[in-house]
Amino acid sequence: MTRVAEFSVDRIQLLDAAGVLVGDSPDVARDRNRVIDMYRWMVLTRAFDARAIALQRTGRLGTYASSLGQEAVAVGLADAMERDDVLLPSFREHGAQLRRGVTMNELLLYWGGDERGSDFSGARHDFPCCIPVGSHAPHAAGVGLAIQLRGEPWVAVCVFGDGATSKGDVYEAMNISGAWTLPVVFVASNNEWSISVPRSAQTACETLAQKAVASGFEGVQVDGNDVFAVREVANRALEKARSGGGPTLIEALTYRLGDHTTVDDASRYRDDEEVGRHWKQEPVARLRAFLTTTHEWTREDEETMIESCHAEVEAAVEEYLATESQPVESIFDYLHEKLPSAYAGQRGMALGEEGDR
Amino acid sequence: MNPASADPGSTDTGMNMVEAINHALTSAMVADDSIVLLGEDIGINGGVFRATDGLQARFGKDRVRDTPLSEALIAGLPVGLAAMGFRPVAEIQFMGFIYPAIDQIVNHASRLRTRTRGRLTCPMVLRAPFGGGIHAPEHHSESMEAMFAHIPGIRVVIPSSPARAYGLLLAAIANPDPVIFLEPKRLYRARREPVTDDGRPLPMDHCFKLREGSDITLVSWGAMLKETIEAADMLAGEGVEAEVIDVATLKPLDMSTILDSVGKTGRCVIIHEAPLTGGFGAEIAARLACEGLMQLLAPVERVAGWDTVMPLPRLETRYLPNVERVLAAARRTASYS
Ligand SMILES: Cc1ncc(C[n+]2csc(CCOP(=O)(O)OP(=O)(O)O)c2C)c(N)n1
Numbered sequence: 001m002t003r004v005a006e007f008s009v010d011r012i013q014l015l016d017a018a019g020v021l022v023g024d025s026p027d028v029a030r031d032r033n034r035v036i037d038m039y040r041w042m043v044l045t046r047a048f049d050a051r052a053i054a055l056q057r058t059g060r061l062g063t064y065a066s067s068l069g070q071e072a073v074a075v076g077l078a079d080a081m082e083r084d085d086v087l088l089p090s091f092r093e094h095g096a097q098l099r100r101g102v103t104m105n106e107l108l109l110y111w112g113g114d115e116r117g118s119d120f121s122g123a124r125h126d127f128p129c130c131i132p133v134g135s136h137a138p139h140a141a142g143v144g145l146a147i148q149l150r151g152e153p154w155v156a157v158c159v160f161g162d163g164a165t166s167k168g169d170v171y172e173a174m175n176i177s178g179a180w181t182l183p184v185v186f187v188a189s190n191n192e193w194s195i196s197v198p199r200s201a202q203t204a205c206e207t208l209a210q211k212a213v214a215s216g217f218e219g220v221q222v223d224g225n226d227v228f229a230v231r232e233v234a235n236r237a238l239e240k241a242r243s244g245g246g247p248t249l250i251e252a253l254t255y256r257l258g259d260h261t262t263v264d265d266a267s268r269y270r271d272d273e274e275v276g277r278h279w280k281q282e283p284v285a286r287l288r289a290f291l292t293t294t295h296e297w298t299r300e301d302e303e304t305m306i307e308s309c310h311a312e313v314e315a316a317v318e319e320y321l322a323t324e325s326q327p328v329e330s331i332f333d334y335l336h337e338k339l340p341s342a343y344a345g346q347r348g349m350a351l352g353e354e355g356d357r
Numbered sequence: 358m359n360p361a362s363a364d365p366g367s368t369d370t371g372m373n374m375v376e377a378i379n380h381a382l383t384s385a386m387v388a389d390d391s392i393v394l395l396g397e398d399i400g401i402n403g404g405v406f407r408a409t410d411g412l413q414a415r416f417g418k419d420r421v422r423d424t425p426l427s428e429a430l431i432a433g434l435p436v437g438l439a440a441m442g443f444r445p446v447a448e449i450q451f452m453g454f455i456y457p458a459i460d461q462i463v464n465h466a467s468r469l470r471t472r473t474r475g476r477l478t479c480p481m482v483l484r485a486p487f488g489g490g491i492h493a494p495e496h497h498s499e500s501m502e503a504m505f506a507h508i509p510g511i512r513v514v515i516p517s518s519p520a521r522a523y524g525l526l527l528a529a530i531a532n533p534d535p536v537i538f539l540e541p542k543r544l545y546r547a548r549r550e551p552v553t554d555d556g557r558p559l560p561m562d563h564c565f566k567l568r569e570g571s572d573i574t575l576v577s578w579g580a581m582l583k584e585t586i587e588a589a590d591m592l593a594g595e596g597v598e599a600e601v602i603d604v605a606t607l608k609p610l611d612m613s614t615i616l617d618s619v620g621k622t623g624r625c626v627i628i629h630e631a632p633l634t635g636g637f638g639a640e641i642a643a644r645l646a647c648e649g650l651m652q653l654l655a656p657v658e659r660v661a662g663w664d665t666v667m668p669l670p671r672l673e674t675r676y677l678p679n680v681e682r683v684l685a686a687a688r689r690t691a692s693y694s
Pocket residue numbers: 092131132133134160161162163164165191193194195256260397426428450454
């Protein structure tokens with residue numbers, strides 16, 4: 001017998017659950033302002049999240065997918081990305097979208113059922129949310145191919161959940177990205193649950209990262225509640241992709257602290273004890289602990305930041321609530337570049353004009 | 358109330374559509390242990406709409422299985438199971454996610470009997486909630502039933518009330534061939550009605566006449582029957598008696614019930630939520646033109662969703678046909694001379 005191939009999967013953690021650096025200290029951890037900046041994006045994301053849920057509860061927002069507990073994956077990734085890289089999010093990466101220039105008002109519009117929420121004023125090349133799970137992974141390969149064909153130094157970053165890794169299109173996208181050495185970073189944001197289905201029921205694999213092996217490229221696990229590690233691992237993967245080294249799959253180990261969405265009730269399928277355990281690992285408190293011990297972050301600093309985040313969120317909420325619905329003709333007017341005349345009758349009827357049929 | 362705990366056979370004072378589906382599944386599973394349920398979140402969570410609530414606890418994890426997140430698999434597994442003698446009932450969480458399953462439906466489920474000349478068959482049911490009106494997120498509100506009605510070799514069934522959901526689902530499960538069972542989720546909790554939990558199926562392949570009338574025929578299915586019946590009631594106030602037909606089984610289509618009715622009324626309006634072009638209303642209108650032209654006293658009208666991408670919730674009500682549109686079309690048709 002000859003062993004023809006061998007594989008291993010590494011896990012990277014830089015900041016432990018108590019907020020203490022373990023292993024090599026990344027440069028960014030020494031830069032107080034940079035750490036505060038990342039911390040603020042995470043705090044802002046969490047403040048946004050809480051407000052979005054409150055809006056939904058009072059009938060002013062549609063179904064909303066909370067990112068509570070997963071802020072470090074989103075912010076760490078976006079922090080590592082270049083402006084011209086392309087983010088292809090699923091639906092729980094609010095922090096990454098915000099960090100890349102999508103406005104809170106736009107996020108609220110989207111989740112409030114208004115298409116203008118996907119017409120980002122910043123991050124113009126980024127893809128909108130992808131609700132059909134995993135179906136955006138092939139787009140990431142397509143974006144990667146476009147970048148490769150043009151010889152540009154950018155990277156497509158595709159984020160999906162643990163559940164998504166069971167879908168064929170996700171594997172198909174990874175496979176082609178490996179075969180064609182495309183500049184794509186796949187991120188499996190493993191929050192341990194796919195609605196009520198635990199990660200262990202999705203696959204017999206010990207790690208999701210190893211799904212990269214069958215696609216011919218590296219898969220790596222990272223502590224997804226450690227923003228330094230996420231940023232570090234993302235940086236490496238992005239640099240590799242930028243320099244022609246092809247794709248990487250990052251499995252970010254995190255946890256969905258909230259319900260799946262505002263129409264879910266997680267108490268039906270998981271117990272408080274488990275959730276409580278994961279609250280001890282969560283990313284925001286961890287980074288706050290690090291800031292406090294290492295960068296003299298004070299209670300006043302904290303209060304000031306929280307206040308300013310809330311103010312920012314409130315301003316966005318006001319703007320959102322004051323946004324008039326689109327006119328009814330908008331249903332037609334983005335269907336094609338120019339609406340074919342065949343639709344004129346229906347458009348007229350929608351407007352309440354007496355159209356011929 | 359925990360629907361799964363109700364005694365089979367008891368006459369309940371009321372069930373909504375989700376509860377009726379739950380009872381139908383329960384009744385079928387009690388009677389036939391070759392029935393297995395598959396789908397995402399159907400086990401401990403009871404399905405995101407709770408259609409399978411309590412069933413895993415009652416029938417065990419072998420018969421009520423959570424699958425990984427994979428719709429191609431959810432349609433493909435049942436083909437294998439069914440060919441081996443099981444009767445799988447699989448749930449696609451929302452119709453918007455059924456598309457990876459189409460390969461399995463078109464290329465396999467629908468033609469297994471034909472291509473093996475009956476050696477292997479495919480008695481599977483694929484359930485999927487569909488349609489708009491509940492302010493759901495993107496991709497959760499479309500009505501694409503006509504796509505399925507186009508596929509040879511499957512049945513397409515759409516209930517419009519708790520009792521019909523109960524009886525038609527039992528019929529779909531008992532049927533020896535594949536059935537796509539589309540559940541109008543706007544009706545899931547809209548209304549309760551007495552449903553006799555006696556395990557008795559209703560006939561598939563037949564339209565249901567929901568209201569008798571001699572002036573005009575209103576043909577619809579699924580959620581739009583709500584607006585259709587409201588319109589019929591208002592028309593009655595105007596002295597126009599509408600006959601209301603619930604198509605219920607789109608494929609195979611019971612055209613004779615529709616033709617009989619139009620033979621009597623001479624006038625027909627077809628109402629559906631799905632986009633107009635290539636919608637199932639087109640098939641009915643074509644059949645009326647082919648087989649009922651001489652009975653028609655007015656052009657057939659269709660009231661349908663626009664030929665656009667389904668808008669997100671804020672403009673959803675401007676997409677879905679409303680009572681006013683049904684009424685306007687019915688008035689034009691009834692008064693046409
Ligand atoms: C293809 C598809 N099937 C089903 C759904 C319904 N659904 C929405 S999210 C979800 C679970 C996704 O789990 P995971 O990929 O782990 O992402 P998470 O929600 O945990 O972030 C399901 C089943 C969907 N949106 N798309």
